[in-house]
Amino acid sequence: MSQQNSDKPSPGNKPSALHVVPGVDGGHDGLPGEGKSPRRSPRPRDNHLSNQQYVDGVLARDRTLLGRAITLIESNNPGHQEQAQEVLKQLMPHTGKAVRVGITGVPGAGKSTLIETLGCRLIERKHRVAVLAVDPSSSLTRGSILGDKTRMERLSQNSEAFIRPSPSGGTLGGVARKTRETMLLFEAAGYDVILVETVGVGQSETTVRSMVDFFLLVLIAGAGDELQGIKRGILELTDAVVINKADGDNKAAVNRARADYEAALHYLPGATRGWQTRAFTVSALTGDGIDDLWGVVETFRKHTTANGEFDRRRRDQARDWLHSLVEGHLQEIFYQSSAVKELLPDIERRVTEGSLPVTQAAWQLLRTFEDYLIRSWGKDR
Ligand SMILES: Nc1nc2c(ncn2[C@@H]2O[C@H](COP(=O)(O)OP(=O)(O)O)[C@@H](O)[C@H]2O)c(=O)[nH]1
Ligand SMILES: [Mg+2]
Numbered sequence: 001m002s003q004q005n006s007d008k009p010s011p012g013n014k015p016s017a018l019h020v021v022p023g024v025d026g027g028h029d030g031l032p033g034e035g036k037s038p039r040r041s042p043r044p045r046d047n048h049l050s051n052q053q054y055v056d057g058v059l060a061r062d063r064t065l066l067g068r069a070i071t072l073i074e075s076n077n078p079g080h081q082e083q084a085q086e087v088l089k090q091l092m093p094h095t096g097k098a099v100r101v102g103i104t105g106v107p108g109a110g111k112s113t114l115i116e117t118l119g120c121r122l123i124e125r126k127h128r129v130a131v132l133a134v135d136p137s138s139s140l141t142r143g144s145i146l147g148d149k150t151r152m153e154r155l156s157q158n159s160e161a162f163i164r165p166s167p168s169g170g171t172l173g174g175v176a177r178k179t180r181e182t183m184l185l186f187e188a189a190g191y192d193v194i195l196v197e198t199v200g201v202g203q204s205e206t207t208v209r210s211m212v213d214f215f216l217l218v219l220i221a222g223a224g225d226e227l228q229g230i231k232r233g234i235l236e237l238t239d240a241v242v243i244n245k246a247d248g249d250n251k252a253a254v255n256r257a258r259a260d261y262e263a264a265l266h267y268l269p270g271a272t273r274g275w276q277t278r279a280f281t282v283s284a285l286t287g288d289g290i291d292d293l294w295g296v297v298e299t300f301r302k303h304t305t306a307n308g309e310f311d312r313r314r315r316d317q318a319r320d321w322l323h324s325l326v327e328g329h330l331q332e333i334f335y336q337s338s339a340v341k342e343l344l345p346d347i348e349r350r351v352t353e354g355s356l357p358v359t360q361a362a363w364q365l366l367r368t369f370e371d372y373l374i375r376s377w378g379k380d381r
Contacts, residue, residue: 054087058189059094060139063162066189073181074167076174084146088181091188096314097185098130099301100194104234105218110244111197112151114284119155121290123191130191131164134179134198134208160191162191173328176207180321183211209237210317213310214297215271217241219252221257235264237271240280240296247283254281274307275300339372340365 049068050059057065073084103111131152153333155161167178183194198208209215219237232354235241241261247256261279270277282289304310334340347365350356 025096030209044148051083051086051090054083055090058087058091058185060187065071065164066185069185070164070182073185074178084181088184090183094188095184096187098183098192098194099166099214099297100183100196100298102196102198102205102212102215103218104198104205104208104215105244107199109218110284111218114242114244114282114290115195116152117284117287117290118119118294119152119161119193119195121287123155123160124319127160127193129161129192129193129195130183130189131161131163131184132179132194132196133164134175134196134204135166162186162189164343167290172203172207173324176211177325179208180211186302205234205237209271210320213304213313214239214300216297217291219243219257219261220245221253225249235261235277236268238277239271239275239300240277240293241265242280242282242289242293244282244284246281246288272300272304272313273309275303275309320322334369337369337372339368343368 027290049065054065054069054072058069069084070078072087075081075084103115105111115131119131120131122129152163156163156177164182167175167182179196183196186194194212196212198204205215215238217234217240219241221243243254243257243261258279258281265277265279268277278296280289280293282293301310304313335344343365347356349362351358351361
C-alpha cells in the first residue's frame with residue numbers, strides 16, 4: 001500500500017531531523033501564511049524553522065513562534081504535518097496542565113462577550129488565557145471569531161491572552177485535530193486556562209465536549225420557551241448552564257429561566273460522574289456573576305480531581321481520540337483505494353435497487369479491499 005507519509009524511522013528528537021522535512025513555507029490550506037504575501041511564494045528555506053526552534057520558541061512563550069507553530073499544526077501539507085508531530089512529541093512533557101473549558105450556545109447568546117469578561121478577570125488573577133474557536137462552518141472566512149475579536153477587544157490586546165480563530169480545516173474531524181493539538185501548544189507555552197468557543201450547531205458541541213474538562217452551555221431567557229434550538233442532548237453534555245444577559249429589565253426573565261433549567265437538570269443524568277449540573281445567571285456585559293461562575297469551574301476541578309474523574313476523563317479522551325484517528329485514516333485509505341473506487345458505484349447501485357443484500361455488499365467491498373492491500377503489500381516489499 002502506498003502512503004504519503006512512509007513510516008521510516010525518524011531520526012528522533014535531534015534537531016538534525018530537520019533535513020528530512022521539506023522546507024515548505026508556512027502558508028496552509030492555500031491561505032496566506034503568517035504575515036507573508038501568498039503570491040510571492042518566498043524561497044522555502046527563507047522562512048524555515050527547525051524543530052528545535054519551534055520547541056524552544058513555544059517553551060519560551062514567544063508569541064510569534066507560538067503562532068507559527070499553530071500554523072504548522074494547521075497545515076495540511078504532509079511535510080508540515082510530519083514536522084508538527086515531531087515538535088508536539090518534544091513538547092508533550094510540558095502539556096496537560098491547563099484547565100480546558102468548552103463554551104457552547106446559540107449565536108448571539110453572548111459566548112464571546114463572556115469570554116472577554118471572564119478572560120480579563122482571570123488575567124487579573126494572574127492566569128494566562130488562551131481562546132480557541134471551533135466553527136466548522138467558517139472554513140472559508142478564516143473563522144467567524146475574527147469578527148468576534150471586536151467582542152474580545154480588551155482580551156485580544158492583553159499580552160497574557162492568546163486568541164486564535166477556528167482553523168480552516170474543512171471537515172469537523174480536521175478542525176478537531178487542529179484544535180486539540182493547538183491546545184497542547186498553548187499548554188506548553190504556559191497558558192493555564194484554555195477557553196474553546198463553539199457554535200451550538202451540528203456535531204461541534206460533541207466534538208468540543210470530547211476535548212475539554214468542563215463544558216459550559218450559555219443560554220438566554222425569553223428566546224422561545226423551548227430549549228431555543230438547543231438540542232436536548234446538549235444539556236446532558238453540560239457541566240454548568242449559564243443564563244446570560246441578567247441585566248436591566250431582563251433580570252426577572254433570566255431568574256425564571258434559571259429556575260426552569262435547574263428543575264429540568266435535576267432529572268437528567270449529569271455529564272460528569274459525581275457532579276450535579278446546575279444553572280446560574282450572569283451578565284457578560286456587566287460582569288455580574290462571572291466570578292461565581294469561575295468559582296464553579298474551580299470547585300468542579302477540585303472535586304473531580306479528588307474523586308479521580310478529572311484524570312479518568314482525560315485518559316478516556318486520549319484513548320477515544322486515538323481510535324477516531326485510526327478509524328478516520330482507515331476510512332480514508334479504504335475509500336481512496338482504486339479497488340474500492342472501482343467497485344463502489346456498482347455495489348451502491350445494486351444495494352439501492354434492492355438486488356444485493358447490504359451485508360453482503362459490505363463484505364464484498366471489504367474483501368476486495370483486503371485483496372488490494374495484500375497485493376500492494378507484496379509489491380512494496
Ligand atoms: N444586555 C446584554 N447583552 C449582551 C450580554 N452578553 C452579550 N450581549 C450582547 O449579545 C450580542 C451577542 O454577543 P456575542 O458575545 O457575540 O454572542 P456569541 O454569538 O454567543 O458569541 C452582542 O450584541 C453582545 O453585546 C449581556 O450579558 N447582556
Ligand atoms: Mg461568538
